[in-house]
Amino acid sequence: MSSEWTAAEMPDLSGSRVVVTGANSGLGFEATKAFARKGAHVVMACRSRERGREAMRGVRDEVPAASLTLGELDLADLDSVRAFAETFDEEFGALDVLCNNAGVMAIPRRETEQGYEMQFGVNHLGHFALTGLLFDALRESSGESRVVTQSSGVHENGEMDFDDIDGEDGYDEWEAYAQSKLSNLLFAYELQRRLDSGGIDEVTSVGCHPGYAATNLQRRGPEMSGSKLRLAAMRVANAVVAQSAEMGSLPMLYAATADDVEGGDYVGPTGLMGMRGYPGKVESSDLSHDEDDARRLWDLSEDRTGVAFER
Template identity: 70%
Template sequence: MSESWDASSMPDQSGKTVVVTGANSGVGLEATRAFARKGAHVVMACRSVERGEAAKAEVREDVPAASLTVGELDLGDLGSVRSFAEWFGGRDLPLHVLCNNAGVMAIPRRETADGFEQQFGVNHLGHFALTGLLLPHLRETSGETRVVTQSSGVHERGRIDFDDLHGEASYDKWDAYAQSKLANVLFAYELDRRLGGDADSADVRSVACHPGYADTNLQRRGPEMAGSRIRLWLMKAANAVLAQSPEDGALPMLYAATAPDVDGGDYVGPGGLMNMRGPPEKQRSSDRSYDESTARRLWEVSREATGVTYALSAPS
């Protein structure tokens, strides 16, 4: 990693197709803009097509030649995830990079359309299902392809509570968020282990990343849903003082998706103050994120919950 690495340092992406979930705002929007500047065709997977089209128009103001397509994807609805995968398959496109970026953070307890606690359902289970359904396209695409799963530094406080995954007995919004973000890293590593044991997937890499502390709408949604003006004001004040821009927050994901020195199973984040800001670098995630028995159990629970089966064997 170079201390001067930024979006302009990305290799040329001409001829590549990238799917970015949550592409209409924040880090996802800035990653879309950066990929488009480098010549990639970006599929903007958004819960709201209307907001996705508005974001697409915004990117084209900066990058007139941007190649962009908006697709409807609600990660909180497995039916929508399957519909998006079928829609993408019908477009006969290659798939070079899947950026599992969208998420919700520290919200009051809600359930997805399938009855999952929303943070675990959207942040982890929705992306688990999406990746499994799009994996054939990643495997069939010529050359190296990557799955990049966005986590958070908050994963370090996370634990997977298999006895109460969906917070039905007890719910704390930050514990639930931390659990979902730990699940992201466990999934990324377990996926890479399984890919490594499959000859047909030798060119697919799975990488985890985190954006540090970026000023996006992600932090605002929880206070807004709770109707707390004080918490919303405090969050805005903290963002103004501590957070880096969404453009900088997108750099770890861009680095994980495109840098030639990235290997499967890597974890990328900002290398500056307390790993909250700064240029991207490879880092070590929490000790719990490397627990292979937990990762295997989470994989099986996720497979059963989503009904999505990967054609990959568990590592021996």
């Protein structure tokens, strides 16, 4: 693969079905355009139907022939996750690529509809449930299907606090975010191990991260906490350090389509400190490969979501 891989190198995706969570803005919006340009039918999974419809218009402004479906998905509500998966199964039956992309970052403590800490609930539990509920559809793909789970370089600061996973005894917004992003990789790698042990070679699980990309993600935490200083700092950092959302989407697109990607790979920018640059295979933290933590997280996730992966 080229050291300067771009979305133009993606293969023809005509006839394939792709789900992108958080498709209405940022990385998800850019990825949706790229998938659509290559002929895929993209299901844009968005929490807000209004913002989703606006994003669909934006995609079609740039890709007039885009084949799109809008799906309502609130990852903070497991009932919504189930409803989305049921609707997808009814309409499509088979799935070629699932991009677990949506997320929240460093927000004040909030809880999901089922009472779990919001960052862990949205970033990990919602996507764990979604993947499990769409697992049969992934296996119905006519070729290899891929589950691409979006993590972050911040996962390197993360530790799993199973004694206080919801931050009830002490909450730090950045520690909670790092834990949720570490959870993403523990899940991605454990899923691949379970696929391997079950002899399921038609589904591949891959992790990725976007580096530092300028999106709305950085703005929400400061806005929710009412911190004008943090908001100003984020704006400066986005302007000076960050790469574009289009560049930030490349690791996810590479993980989803490049022919040299294997199960258990981790894809991210290969430039300045992993924050910028073209995508390639990179290394994640030692803790992300902790198989005991991964199994413990898997059991906890099944218990909380009520979703068990069929083998």
